[in-house]
Amino acid sequence: xxxxxxxLRRHAISNLVNDKGEVSVEELSNxxxxxxxxxxxxxxxxxxxGQLLRRYxxxxxxxxxxxxxxxxxxxxVRKSELAKSAANLIRDHNRxxxxxxxxxxxxxxxxxxxxxxxxxxxxxxxxxxxxxxENEPTLLMTGGTWDTHSESFQGQVAESVLxxxxxxxxxxxxxxxxxxxxxxxxxxxxxxxxxxxxxxREVIVMIESDKIGRKIPNLELGWDSIDILVTDRDxxxxxxxxxxxxxxxxxxx
Numbered sequence: 001x002x003x004x005x006x007x008l009r010r011h012a013i014s015n016l017v018n019d020k021g022e023v024s025v026e027e028l029s030n031x032x033x034x035x036x037x038x039x040x041x042x043x044x045x046x047x048x049x050g051q052l053l054r055r056y057x058x059x060x061x062x063x064x065x066x067x068x069x070x071x072x073x074x075x076x077v078r079k080s081e082l083a084k085s086a087a088n089l090i091r092d093h094n095r096x097x098x099x100x101x102x103x104x105x106x107x108x109x110x111x112x113x114x115x116x117x118x119x120x121x122x123x124x125x126x127x128x129x130x131x132x133x134e135n136e137p138t139l140l141m142t143g144g145t146w147d148t149h150s151e152s153f154q155g156q157v158a159e160s161v162l163x164x165x166x167x168x169x170x171x172x173x174x175x176x177x178x179x180x181x182x183x184x185x186x187x188x189x190x191x192x193x194x195x196x197x198x199x200x201r202e203v204i205v206m207i208e209s210d211k212i213g214r215k216i217p218n219l220e221l222g223w224d225s226i227d228i229l230v231t232d233r234d235x236x237x238x239x240x241x242x243x244x245x246x247x248x249x250x251x252x253x
Contacts, residue, residue, distance in 0.1 A: 085253040117135070209234045
């Protein structure tokens with residue numbers, strides 16, 4: 001199927017979800033006469049672009065208050081500001097791991113003035129963006145099993161490749177922050193994140209402040225694995241104090 005057909009189908013799926021409020025993978029597969037695997041990829045891409053929310057077996061529309069241009073612009077600017085603050089932590093010739101995700105991907109355009117970087121990633125999107133940089137950092141890929149939900153490589157092969165190296169810094173996002181436990185995620189595949197943290201001397205979490213306090217079941221990284229939290233200035237003062245009391249450096253972009 002051509003890229004244009006994929007874009008048209010995803011546009012139609014987005015409209016259908018907004019009209020109905022909720023749709024199932026089976027329903028979409030039948031309607032668009034394509035496999036459920038393809039539909040799940042569509043939903044993962046649409047969720048990543050902020051057009052819907054995935055739920056078990058399907059997807060739901062975003063809350064109405066979220067769907068407006070001003071908020072979209074604000075989120076985009078906020079990710080950029082987080083990326084600028086995170087990039088200030090990187091020195092020339094550092095060896096980095098950059099995890100998949102839209103927040104960490106925003107970091108790439110801030111790296112063009114850094115020299116001699118070595119970057120490992122499990123994300124094709126991040127890899128392609130790194131490959132476009134004029135300073136040509138050394139690019140390493142984890143390989144592994146492709147996970148359609150996170151659009152990244154996961155699994156034992158990826159973990160084994162990571163353990164073959166050592167790195168200075170890990171830049172990783174999260175779906176939420178549990179103030180009592182650490183970073184949390186909707187994705188049940190958290191093994192690679194833990195290995196990423198193990199092979200890096202410094203772990204930097206990049207996350208927007210509105211995700212702090214979210215209750216999500218899957219613990220990704222405990223506080224004992226995290227060194228720095230980069231967030232925005234809208235973080236609640238009590239949240240900042242609580243995280244800092246754990247020995248975590250909090251940087252507000």
